[in-house]
Amino acid sequence: GQQVMQIPQYQHVQEGEDFTTYCNSSTTLSNIQWYKQRPGGHPVFLIQLVKSGEVKKQKRLTFQFGEAKKNSSLHITATQTTDVGTYFCADTNTGNQFYFGTGTSLTVIP
């Protein structure tokens, strides 16, 4: 079945350093969505990528969709303590079901 792998599982960075999480799929992705879940909170939608090679930016966050639509990445420039949380990618490749990656837990050390 569909598998969406996300790496790394955990990442600790010093405040001000950059951070990247990668989402990889064994099959072609149709759409990729990214969510952020703060500690003790619920996932909140960040962005959706649809087109091959698409790049979108939200302030310090840059989202990319691979040319072959089998991978995606989220890059945060100059992390802040407010960036702490778990970042999930999700694909809706088949049926009416979202396939979520295992998530990357980001810790920012002040």
Place this chain on the structure above:
Amino acid sequence: KAGVTQTPRYLIKTRGQQVTLSCSPISGHRSVSWYQQTPGQGLQFLFEYFSETQRNKGNFPGRFSGRQFSNSRSEMNVSTLELGDSALYLCASSLDGGTRTGELFFGEGSRLTVL
């Protein structure tokens, strides 16, 4: 506009019991999906309902069931609880005009502890 509401927020059950969780989606949203979240396992899809019909089901045993009412509110039930069912159960609603590309709006979740 009110968000997704899940009740109860916390509950403790013992093995063998059953539990019913409730989810009220955002007004106008007809799709409701349920996820189980455990440490290290991410978000595991349980099932999705649209207009009172289950459209898709994840790989969970038959002890996990759900339904959706005409007002789009949804319930999920877990019977014969096992220790491994301890988790955060998240409900998500979406507009779902049929394109399946709508973002999911999650509730705060129901945290179930099975003793």
